[in-house]
Amino acid sequence: MQTRGEAHVAEVLATLAAAGFTGTRFWSGAYDRTLPGNPTPAAMNHPYALSSAFKRPLPDALAERLRARFGDRFSTALAVREHHGRDESPFPVTPPDAVVFAESTEDVVEAVLACREHTFPIIPFGVGSSLEGHLLAVQGGLTIDVSRMNRVLEIAGEDLLCTVQAGVTRKQLNAEIKDTGLFFPVDPGADASLGGMAATRASGTTTVRYGTMRENVLALTVVTAEGKVIRTGTRARKSSAGYDLTRLFVGSEGTLGIVTEVTLRLYPVPEAMTAAVCHFPTLADAVAAVIETIQLGVPVARCDFVDDVMIRAINAHSKTTLPEAPTVFFEFHGSTASAREQAETVQEVSRSHGGRDFEWADRPEDRTRLWNARHNAYFAALQIRPGCRAVTTDTCVPISRLAESIEGARAILDRAPCPTAIVGHVGDGNFHAILLIDPENPAEIELAEALNDEIVRLALAMGGTCTGEHGIGLHKIGYLVEEAGDDAVDLMRRIKRALDPDGIMNPGKIFRA
Numbered sequence: 001m002q003t004r005g006e007a008h009v010a011e012v013l014a015t016l017a018a019a020g021f022t023g024t025r026f027w028s029g030a031y032d033r034t035l036p037g038n039p040t041p042a043a044m045n046h047p048y049a050l051s052s053a054f055k056r057p058l059p060d061a062l063a064e065r066l067r068a069r070f071g072d073r074f075s076t077a078l079a080v081r082e083h084h085g086r087d088e089s090p091f092p093v094t095p096p097d098a099v100v101f102a103e104s105t106e107d108v109v110e111a112v113l114a115c116r117e118h119t120f121p122i123i124p125f126g127v128g129s130s131l132e133g134h135l136l137a138v139q140g141g142l143t144i145d146v147s148r149m150n151r152v153l154e155i156a157g158e159d160l161l162c163t164v165q166a167g168v169t170r171k172q173l174n175a176e177i178k179d180t181g182l183f184f185p186v187d188p189g190a191d192a193s194l195g196g197m198a199a200t201r202a203s204g205t206t207t208v209r210y211g212t213m214r215e216n217v218l219a220l221t222v223v224t225a226e227g228k229v230i231r232t233g234t235r236a237r238k239s240s241a242g243y244d245l246t247r248l249f250v251g252s253e254g255t256l257g258i259v260t261e262v263t264l265r266l267y268p269v270p271e272a273m274t275a276a277v278c279h280f281p282t283l284a285d286a287v288a289a290v291i292e293t294i295q296l297g298v299p300v301a302r303c304d305f306v307d308d309v310m311i312r313a314i315n316a317h318s319k320t321t322l323p324e325a326p327t328v329f330f331e332f333h334g335s336t337a338s339a340r341e342q343a344e345t346v347q348e349v350s351r352s353h354g355g356r357d358f359e360w361a362d363r364p365e366d367r368t369r370l371w372n373a374r375h376n377a378y379f380a381a382l383q384i385r386p387g388c389r390a391v392t393t394d395t396c397v398p399i400s401r402l403a404e405s406i407e408g409a410r411a412i413l414d415r416a417p418c419p420t421a422i423v424g425h426v427g428d429g430n431f432h433a434i435l436l437i438d439p440e441n442p443a444e445i446e447l448a449e450a451l452n453d454e455i456v457r458l459a460l461a462m463g464g465t466c467t468g469e470h471g472i473g474l475h476k477i478g479y480l481v482e483e484a485g486d487d488a489v490d491l492m493r494r495i496k497r498a499l500d501p502d503g504i505m506n507p508g509k510i511f512r513a
């Protein structure tokens with residue numbers, strides 16, 4: 001017997017077939033260039049392409065139930081819906097039908113049970129900083145915004161862990177634990193929510209040393225698609241108890257359940273932290289220095305590359321005067337002696353690759369100034385072309401292939417019809433090619449997506465991944481199939497059906513159905 005979710009998919013398939021969409025590979029998430037109009041990957045992944053076919057209208061009875069339960073924390077106001085129907089991707093705003101502002105796990109349970117009764121989509125929302133169309137309501141739905149669930153519940157200093165509500169942001173957490181001598185290292189640049197970071201398996205500038213959310217989430221409280229509250233993991237550092245549900249939910253992009261609490265690893269603030277910035281004659285020299293640093297086993301805490309175009313944008317945006325050259329930002333953590341030793345080794349390696357003007361920053365305010373400039377790179381880039389949006393690649397390759405991958409990307413970008421830049425956490429083999437497109441120019445979007453496609457394929461051919469940290473969302477659905485294969489994606493889809501039989505949790509993300 002069909003579940004309600006399967007019945008909905010069958011209905012949509014019939015609608016699509018009537019409209020002439022007959023490709024079957026599409027349903028496994030891969031591009032089907034045989035579809036009418038020979039659509040490109042970009043067009044196939046466009047949220048408007050099929051949203052009218054998928055859309056499930058908000059039932060009056062559901063709206064009434066949510067309004068009665070949540071009062072003014074339930075909203076159908078257009079401005080509120082539009083705020084929740086966009087992210088930092090270039091996709092156009094695709095608003096949900098309504099938004100609930102949850103303040104507790106019980107609120108989330110109530111909202112999920114109500115939506116479940118009406119087989120109505122649910123989209124969890126942290127702070128909306130994701131980049132791949134994760135939050136767009138392609139099938140309509142109720143957005144459950146957890147940003148008001150923003151309490152740090154426990155700091156267990158002796159166990160080097162804390163438990164927070166899902167809406168706590170990483171900067172808020174670090175501000176609240178400042179006096180404990182501990183810190184939480186995962187840093188995706190944006191001040192994202194810890195629930196959202198768990199949901200996207202985020203990482204960032206410090207991952208080369210401290211790992212991603214996968215390594216740093218110990219346990220979760222999750223409201224399942226059936227409205228049950230489960231606890232995954234424990235406070236123990238390790239466990240062999242059954243399937244690892246924590247890691248199943250970490251990176252699930254809101255498609256399996258809603259995270260309401262997160263238990264995280266904390267680290268002692270190092271005795272010494274030194275930042276450094278070094279400029280190189282060419283991109284190849286900078287990348288070679290990074291590869292050698294990693295291969296020598298220097299435990300750098302941060303190691304990010306920024307190209308000359310981006311440095312120019314940063315100087316204009318952050319009022320810095322960095323030389324406009326390929327640049328690597330480093331940070332070293334440890335005892336005073338070991339941080340200094342690491343820095344000296346890296347300086348020597350950099351010099352041997354033509355690196356110059358190795359600038360040190362020991363004082364916290366100087367370090368912050370340097371890294372703030374790096375963190376603002378994305379917004380600085382957007383100012384290169386007023387009104388533009390960014391198509392951003394997120395490939396990650398084994399470190400031995402980094403030079404080929406990044407130089408290949410540069411050559412591909414040289415054919416772009418728009419300004420481009422490269423920036424990335426190169427110590428992990430992860431970098432972002434940024435194409436600054438005019439969102440009103442379909443031809444330009446098409447070409448940018450075609451170049452994006454080439455860069456991704458290059459990384460896949462090198463044993464890499466289409467996404468090191470941003471996730472699949474809408475934008476990379478097709479690449480997931482190419483990377484993991486039909487059978488593996490089919491297994492993922494079966495896991496999704498087992499946990500979310502009605503297909504209500506962020507439907508249309510990671511895979512189509």
Ligand SMILES: Cc1cc2nc3c(=O)[nH]c(=O)nc-3n(C[C@H](O)[C@H](O)[C@H](O)COP(=O)(O)OP(=O)(O)OC[C@H]3O[C@@H](n4cnc5c(N)ncnc54)[C@H](O)[C@@H]3O)c2cc1C
Pocket residue numbers: 087088123124125126127128129130131134135146166187188189190192193194195196197198199200201202203204205253254255257258259260378379469470506
């Ligand atoms: C300038 C800039 C730089 C960035 N740099 C990086 C980077 O270096 N590394 C990196 O990893 N990312 C980066 N990102 C992307 C983004 O910050 C991350 O994806 C972040 O983890 C998203 O968190 P959020 O709170 O904004 O989640 P949202 O954008 O609100 O949601 C993201 C996804 O998670 C789901 N979700 C959110 N909260 C929950 C929850 N409580 N339970 C279940 N599902 C949930 C949503 O449904 C959605 O699918 C960057 C973004 C920007 C704008």
